[in-house]
Amino acid sequence: MTWTYSAxxxxxxxxxxxxxxxxxxxxxxxxxxxxSMATQTSDHGPGMAIPxxxxxxxxxxxxxxxxxxxxxxxxxxxxxxxxxxxxxxxASTLTEALLGQxxxxxxxxKIAPIPLGRPSAxxxxxxxxxxxxxxxNCPVYAQPCMVTWVASSFALAADETxxxxxxxxxxxxxxxxxxxxxxxxxxxxxxxxxxRVATLTWTCLTQGGKTVPSRKLLSMVAIRAIRDPKESDxxxxxxxxxxxxxxxxxxxxxxxxxxxxxxxxGIREGLISEDRIERRVMLATGAIKDRRVQDEMxxxxxxxxxxxxxxxxxxxxxxRRMAQQTLSAAMTSADTGGTSPPAPVPKPKGTPAAPFQVLxxxxxxxxxxxxxxxxxxxxxxxxxxxxxxxxKKAGPGHSPAVDPKLTKxxxxxxxxxxxxxxxxxxxxxTPAQIHNHLSTSCANAAKxxxxxxxxxxxHPSTLDAT
Numbered sequence: 001m002t003w004t005y006s007a008x009x010x011x012x013x014x015x016x017x018x019x020x021x022x023x024x025x026x027x028x029x030x031x032x033x034x035x036s037m038a039t040q041t042s043d044h045g046p047g048m049a050i051p052x053x054x055x056x057x058x059x060x061x062x063x064x065x066x067x068x069x070x071x072x073x074x075x076x077x078x079x080x081x082x083x084x085x086x087x088x089x090x091a092s093t094l095t096e097a098l099l100g101q102x103x104x105x106x107x108x109x110k111i112a113p114i115p116l117g118r119p120s121a122x123x124x125x126x127x128x129x130x131x132x133x134x135x136x137n138c139p140v141y142a143q144p145c146m147v148t149w150v151a152s153s154f155a156l157a158a159d160e161t162x163x164x165x166x167x168x169x170x171x172x173x174x175x176x177x178x179x180x181x182x183x184x185x186x187x188x189x190x191x192x193x194x195x196r197v198a199t200l201t202w203t204c205l206t207q208g209g210k211t212v213p214s215r216k217l218l219s220m221v222a223i224r225a226i227r228d229p230k231e232s233d234x235x236x237x238x239x240x241x242x243x244x245x246x247x248x249x250x251x252x253x254x255x256x257x258x259x260x261x262x263x264x265x266g267i268r269e270g271l272i273s274e275d276r277i278e279r280r281v282m283l284a285t286g287a288i289k290d291r292r293v294q295d296e297m298x299x300x301x302x303x304x305x306x307x308x309x310x311x312x313x314x315x316x317x318x319x320r321r322m323a324q325q326t327l328s329a330a331m332t333s334a335d336t337g338g339t340s341p342p343a344p345v346p347k348p349k350g351t352p353a354a355p356f357q358v359l360x361x362x363x364x365x366x367x368x369x370x371x372x373x374x375x376x377x378x379x380x381x382x383x384x385x386x387x388x389x390x391x392k393k394a395g396p397g398h399s400p401a402v403d404p405k406l407t408k409x410x411x412x413x414x415x416x417x418x419x420x421x422x423x424x425x426x427x428x429x430t431p432a433q434i435h436n437h438l439s440t441s442c443a444n445a446a447k448x449x450x451x452x453x454x455x456x457x458x459h460p461s462t463l464d465a466t
Contacts, residue, residue, distance in 0.1 A: 082208030
């Protein structure tokens with residue numbers, strides 16, 4: 001038989017629908033408030049409703065809340081469980097079947113202490129850790145059904161027949177888990193658990209030659225995690241009320257919506273009304289100081305109560321778009337701006353000029369600026385230095401010159417400070433000013449004495465012997 005190629009049948013022509021635009025849904029026909037960021041076609045289109053952002057937990061590991069008076073526990077072991085012989089695992093060898101042996105797994109359990117009297121969140125975390133540990137330690141061929149096998153018993157969804165039924169391939173695993181749970185229940189210090197576990201173990205051992213199924217102990221633990229419906233609702237409302245706005249920026253607004261949606265996911269559906277959620281959202285969104293958010297708030301407030309766009313679940317997408325716009329604007333500014341110019345190097349400050357003074361020998365000291373060039377005043381003073389008076393020679397009538405700064409007293413010679421001279425403004429005179437002042441005063445005094453005729457000027461060529 002030979003194979004020959006045959007062409008496929010031609011497809012039937014598909015008539016494409018004619019494109020049209022409804023005037024009610026066109027962009028130009030929309031009122032101003034409908035052209036908000038929440039109704040643009042990039043999200044869901046003008047004719048589609050927004051999907052709900054609240055995703056309630058499809059299944060929780062904790063049992064459903066119920067009144068404590070309606071909880072009935074029974075420790076009666078079914079007769080069919082005690083009388084039914086233990087099945088032999090088909091996977092075991094012929095020698096194990098003839099000798100009644102069974103594989104005993106050596107499992108190390110990492111189960112935390114039972115959280116008696118703790119919050120529901122800790123109970124659920126304990127149940128999750130138990131579920132993960134049992135999934136890792138169970139046989140590989142039993143892993144697909146292990147999650148349901150454990151979760152149904154802890155959530156009290158399994159009936160009595162399912163609880164006392166242990167598959168033959170899980171007998172060793174079930175006994176290992178049972179011993180671990182019994183140990184944790186004993187370590188908790190609960191007297192009721194200790195009494196009931198001892199009674200169940202003795203009954204199963206003496207009347208049936210069996211051990212208590214692990215799922216029976218797991219259901220006993222799960223009953224302690226049941227909350228009263230009123231208490232459960234109270235805790236859920238408290239969790240909702242604890243979600244508040246922490247700041248006034250767009251990013252903090254997005255963080256608020258993340259916390260809000262997380263809390264609503266763990267709350268019973270219908271417990272918190274839509275009006276209550278909307279009021280909380282409007283209060284938090286109104287705290288954002290961004291002008292774009294304020295404009296959206298004004299648009300939202302003008303919507304009719306029955307308008308399909310009046311839904312608080314639009315605000316998370318609006319805030320995300322604003323955050324993206326801010327990020328894009330920052331990137332564009334960085335791209336167009338290029339690299340920033342290097343910072344100018346500050347010029348070193350010059351050294352302060354020394355005080356200006358003219359020394360007796362005619363040299364000018366100080367007064368030079370950072371450049372080192374003398375000023376006009378300094379140059380003029382250096383060209384016309386003041387006259388230096390001749391030094392007097394020591395003789396019989398002249399006492400030796402004594403340093404004016406040294407004075408004699410009974411204790412000897414000690415150094416004293418030089419006299420201070422001040423200007424009319426109260427500022428101390430410089431040495432040059434003091435020199436000019438004393439020179440002028442001496443010249444004026446000499447002129448007065450010479451005009452009086454009582455003083456004969458000394459001849460410069462003769463020695464002053466007086």
